[in-house]
Amino acid sequence: MLNKTRSIALHSVRYGESSIIAYLYTLEHGRVSLMVNRAFGKGKSKSVYFQPLNLLDVVFYPSKGHGLGRLKEVSSSSLHSTLQFDNIKRAVALFIGEVIYRTLKEEESNPPLFGFLENAVKILDLLEDGVPNFHLVFLSQYCKYLGFHPNGEYSIETPYFDFKNGSFVTHEPNHPMWFGAENAQLLTKLLKTSFSSCGEIKLNHSQRNAFVEQMLHYYTYHMDSAHGVRSHAILAQVFQ
DSSP, X not given: OOEXXXXXXXXXXXETTTXXXXXXXXXXXXXXXXXXXXXXXXXXOGGGGGSTTOEEEEEEEOOSTTSOEEEEEEEESOTTOOTTTSHHHHHHHHHHHHHHHHHOOOOSOOHHHHHHHHHHHHHHHHOOSOHHHHHHHHHHHHHHHHTOOOBSOOOSSOOEEETTTTEEESSOOSSSOEEOXXXXXXXXXXXXXXXXXXXXXXXXXHHHHHHHHHXXXXXXXXXXXXXXXXXXXXXXXHHO
């Protein structure tokens, strides 16, 4: 039995001399892991298809139990993507792909989530202004689909974000898992910012880096699998 679906490439690892294991998030089947044989053969390498956040159409043989599926066919559904040719966009795609790879494990269809991710990728591909802020908007809004979306918003009366309980509060919590006023206010702004409006957010490198680090703590508290996102260091260097 063959499955055909739209998908988003998340991550890949080399397997043996000529194969890779590709991790995808698909419209019909949620997350899938596929063995891609002869990924480095003569002619066009199949491995290039599986760079983070590439939008793909794939045909594959499903896994038996919890093993690997096997790729039959792959084609790009975004013929003129800029993600792999723009250094900043490539770094952002690597980071976002790793975040999704570490946090999204469900192997069942979730069309609203797939739509959110696919739309994000398409806008990043076309975006000309505000790319350095794109992953901040993504982190702020993606958590809604993971079940720990922030409640409330920043105000003079609620200037702190308690990420242990996921809400904006009046006083500093009696534990270390909270955002100060600057990042709490930024989080509220990012929750209301569309992907296409990233350029309206004005931040310097230090502000951006501090916010992302706190958001990763927020993710890690609610999802152990988010621990150890390594590509953030690459982003920090790119934007420095």
